Amino acid sequence: MSRLLSADFAKLKKSRFFWLCIIGMAVFGLYMKIMEYISAQQYLSRSPALHSMLSIYAMVIGFLTAAFVSLFVGTEYSDGTIRNKLIIGHSRAAIYFSNLITCSAAGLFMCLAYLLPAAAVGIPLCGIETADFRYIVSMFLCSFVMTLAFTSLCTLVGMLCQNKAVTAVVTILSVCLLFVASIYISARLNEPETYQEVTALAEDGSVTSTRDVPNPGYLRGTQRQIYEFLDEFLPTGQSVILTRGDQGSPFLLMSAYSAGIAAAAAGIGIFLFRKRDIK
Amino acid sequence: MEYILTAESLSKQYRHFKALDSFSIHVPKGSIYGFVGKNGAGKTTFIRLICGLQEPTSGSYTLYGAKNTDPGITKSRRRMGAVVETPSIYLDMTAEDNLKEQYRIIGLPSFDDIPELLRLVGLENTGKKKAKNFSLGMKQRLGIAIALAGSPDFLILDEPVNGLDPQGIIEMRELILKLNQERQITFLISSHILDELSRLATHYGFIDSGHMVKELSARELDAACRKCIRVQVSDIQTLTRVLDEMDIEYNIFSDTMADIFARVNVSSLTLALAEQGCDVISLTEREESLESFYVNLIGGGKAS
Known part of the structure; x- marks a missing residue:
């Protein structure tokens, strides 16, 4: 498989789309951190925390990996070059793994392309605290494993669908739909348990009384547990959590979910790819 | 091989x-x-x-x-x-x-x-x-x-x-x-x-x-496609006997038809056959190309 990895990484190095993503993420990282610092200075007259805005890339990495993987793997089918690998005697599992590893590495490079410039600017501007550091490291690790889950799912689609355009549409649309679902789940989970009912006199508008009323939209019991599970389980849900920067989030559990998704997608992908007829 | x-x-x-x-x-x-x-x-x-x-x-x-x-x-x-x-x-x-x-x-x-x-x-x-x-x-x-x-x-x-x-x-x-x-x-x-x-x-x-x-092989195909005279007769056994006597190469492929791989004097052949009571029904000169060989093999109606 080392020969396939060497060929795939050489191809990655020559991929224009990959370098475009890297540059885009770096510029995005610098822009977000500098703009956040400027607005914090302007309106709050203090520096923002280092971790703030540092994980906002989690929101875009799903879309980027979907686009990148569908192009990278799809080219193997559209140019027919996957045949060269099979004809020469490489096993299907090796071909699948090589693509998966290369795409995963590309996804991680894209994460680093955001993080490194953002941290390079953020540390001198915002400073660093021990509490910050521990949180940032666990957040980064969680986002990396989440990226692996995204790439594994997209590789599964890319390796099984022999049409590049269909792969791109399916992966990007799926990420979109999952994001909408995750944002909805997150919104439902963040609904307050109660809301304030205000009674006012109609003529002069003066408030006479307020009281807490239970929110009928607040999720309770098993329904809340299911929503919480989906929020932490889905890679798009994790993206929302990481982007929001919730310090109390179970990063370890989320990473375990992502690792499970990545492993399951790889297993299913290899099983199905071995039986697939290649044209 | x-x-x-x-x-x-x-x-x-x-x-x-x-x-x-x-x-x-x-x-x-x-x-x-x-x-x-x-x-x-x-x-x-x-x-x-x-x-x-x-x-x-x-x-x-x-x-x-x-x-x-x-x-x-x-x-x-x-x-x-x-x-x-x-x-x-x-x-x-x-x-x-x-x-x-x-x-x-x-x-x-x-x-x-x-x-x-x-x-x-x-x-x-x-x-x-x-x-x-x-x-x-x-x-x-x-x-x-x-x-x-x-x-x-x-x-x-x-x-x-x-x-x-x-x-x-x-x-x-x-x-x-x-x-x-x-x-x-x-x-x-x-x-x-x-x-x-x-x-x-x-x-x-x-x-x-x-x-x-x-x-x-290409050699076998050349042999199958080479120039010949396709002859249809009433008695194929008489034809083979006459061709053997004349030392001419041939190939029989049905009860009445054969391909003759030589330049024969048609009059002599017809007379020789007539003497032994065999009628010549038709005589055609043919040369098969790979294309016609393929069409004959696959079936003319079916071939594209």
């Missing part, structure tokens, strides 16, 4: 469509094997099976002595190259980068041979031009160069002259002959352009509806 590739009772079914049906083939070492069949006959399906792109539904094939179910088949595949349908090349890369990529896939330690390989296929002056800007002929030649990386001794070409202009066809033919003669590479060339194939092939296999109809 030593065979590089053989297949027995090979079948491939796609849902309700049987693309290959009890197919057999024997490709001799050092030959240029012309694999002839109309569109949809099963040529590409067979090539896909040999290349490991698909698995047969039943039956087996043997490549360099290794059966398709043996683990050793992957080792045998390293000795072959193939261009299946369209050339498998990265369109966003130059010819040299494409070859470097293939060298990495094969695991060749050095790129030193690449300029020679590019020269062999006539692409040494393409420089930084990307493959997407190549002509169809150039893409085909790059596809062959990629298939040649790793020095295979068996090359499968699926419709190699499809879409090429006359000059491209000539160049492709010369390249195939050069590789066959100078490097002793065995070729399996699928095509339905029979005229072109007849200039190259040393052996033929005719496929129809997923089944091998006939396999024969």
Whole structure:
């Protein structure tokens, strides 16, 4: 498989789309951190925390990996070059793994392309605290494993669908739909348990009384547990959590979910790819 | 005869469509094997099976002595190259980068041979031009160069002259002959352009509806296609007796018809037959081409 990895990484190095993503993420990282610092200075007259805005890339990495993987793997089918690998005697599992590893590495490079410039600017501007550091490291690790889950799912689609355009549409649309679902789940989970009912006199508008009323939209019991599970389980849900920067989030559990998704997608992908007829 | 590739009772079914049906083939070492069949006959399906792109539904094939179910088949595949349908090349890369990529896939330690390989296929002056800007002929030649990386001794070409202009066809033919003669590479060339194939092939296999109809050498085909007089008589035994007496070569293929492979004096033959009570019903001069041989073999009404 080392020969396939060497060929795939050489191809990655020559991929224009990959370098475009890297540059885009770096510029995005610098822009977000500098703009956040400027607005914090302007309106709050203090520096923002280092971790703030540092994980906002989690929101875009799903879309980027979907686009990148569908192009990278799809080219193997559209140019027919996957045949060269099979004809020469490489096993299907090796071909699948090589693509998966290369795409995963590309996804991680894209994460680093955001993080490194953002941290390079953020540390001198915002400073660093021990509490910050521990949180940032666990957040980064969680986002990396989440990226692996995204790439594994997209590789599964890319390796099984022999049409590049269909792969791109399916992966990007799926990420979109999952994001909408995750944002909805997150919104439902963040609904307050109660809301304030205000009674006012109609003529002069003066408030006479307020009281807490239970929110009928607040999720309770098993329904809340299911929503919480989906929020932490889905890679798009994790993206929302990481982007929001919730310090109390179970990063370890989320990473375990992502690792499970990545492993399951790889297993299913290899099983199905071995039986697939290649044209 | 030593065979590089053989297949027995090979079948491939796609849902309700049987693309290959009890197919057999024997490709001799050092030959240029012309694999002839109309569109949809099963040529590409067979090539896909040999290349490991698909698995047969039943039956087996043997490549360099290794059966398709043996683990050793992957080792045998390293000795072959193939261009299946369209050339498998990265369109966003130059010819040299494409070859470097293939060298990495094969695991060749050095790129030193690449300029020679590019020269062999006539692409040494393409420089930084990307493959997407190549002509169809150039893409085909790059596809062959990629298939040649790793020095295979068996090359499968699926419709190699499809879409090429006359000059491209000539160049492709010369390249195939050069590789066959100078490097002793065995070729399996699928095509339905029979005229072109007849200039190259040393052996033929005719496929129809997923089944091998006939396999024969170019010499046997020449014999079958040579100039002759087809004669229809009332008594075939009398005809054979008379032809034997006259020491003339012939071939009987029905109760009343035979082909005579010589310039005969028609009057003498007719008189000789008449003396023994045999009537000549018809006499026609014929010369069969590969095309007419193929049409007769597959069935005129069915052939495209």
